[in-house]
Amino acid sequence: METLPLTEVNIPDGMEVATLGSGCFWCIEAIYQRLVGVMGVKSGYSGGFVENPTYRDITTGTTGHAEVIQFFYDPKIISFQEILEIFWATHDPTTLNRQGADVGPQYRSAIFFHHESQEKDAIYLKDKLQKSGAFDKAIVTEITPFSNFYEAENYHQNYYQNNSSAPYCQFVIKPKYDKFKKVFEEKLKAD
Template sequence: MKLVSFIFCFSILATMACAQAPNKNEKSMQNLPKTTIKVEEGLEVAILGGGCFWCTEAIYQDLIGVKKVLSGYSGGHVDNPTYRQVTSGTTGHAEVIQVVFDPKEISFEEVLEIFWATHDPTTLNRQGADVGPQYRSAVFYQSEDQKQKAEFFKKKLDESGAFSRPIVTEITAFSNFYVAEDYHQNYFKENGGQPYCQFVIRPKMEKFKKAFAEKLK
């Protein structure tokens, strides 16, 4: 399986931290819904946490079958959190992406394959230099079918020996999603010259595009 041979490609890239001082344009998160956005009939939603959401957003934006990607916060106990609150590590939220995709073009299993191939799911509450529960590996499933597929895939990866350590990815029921501030959206495409983009995200993207070229738009 492609995932097994590709799984370690990103382990040495994360030498810079994602968290930084909030942008002066950080807005109040009041009035945003706890639920996912409404999607067209026939489309599906995946909520994934794989470290800094700037990285995971960039990966999924270019996939065939993916219709929309939003960066945001899930899994916490504070309503309407801001970036400043989430990066304090006290709200219980994870930085996540909300992926809207067409299962006729890309299956949930393929979404999961890419998810586990592009971050380290064996490090608890950490991705490289990004440390804290907000950077935990997580799948917030939207249905019983998603739960079963995620748990099955995780079990098979552990049994395959793809990783030298157990996978610690949290697989839990979706409870909330808050859209992150505007300046976090489309971050890599609009801020490609920033150091974190240059030294962490861009190398990830280059390796990802080589390994999954047939899945790109």
């Protein structure tokens, strides 16, 4: 077993941090950037054993990293449970190492918890969702302690916002965002 490199997160006063992976980080970034109480959303890589990986490294599927977003949130405005409800509603947590056409361990469903209460919330909600029958298959979302986060290259940041007319954005990200918007409209920032 490889030793995981550790990175620190400087959390602004009054805020909490979350690190989530649900396939391609472009999709999840577009959603969380628009949530009330969320700030500083960054796409990156987490959970692997290679220090300072590049996108090219990640795409090999051999670094142990998942494509993730990391962001700060104000727990007085949005709870971690609400963040996780949105997480599970906006991707398929029953497909191991895959989301749609994106295949490999870098596209796994993952929650990298930063403290014990996040772990408890994640396990509780995963179990509750599994028992609800919302999914026909088992939820395979990984729930593991946070160890590291490496910010992705600049061209990955704000991808949907900067490339909304690109085919991937139109055919993959926009439908996910539109579905999210219908269900969670009251949690959106004003345009």
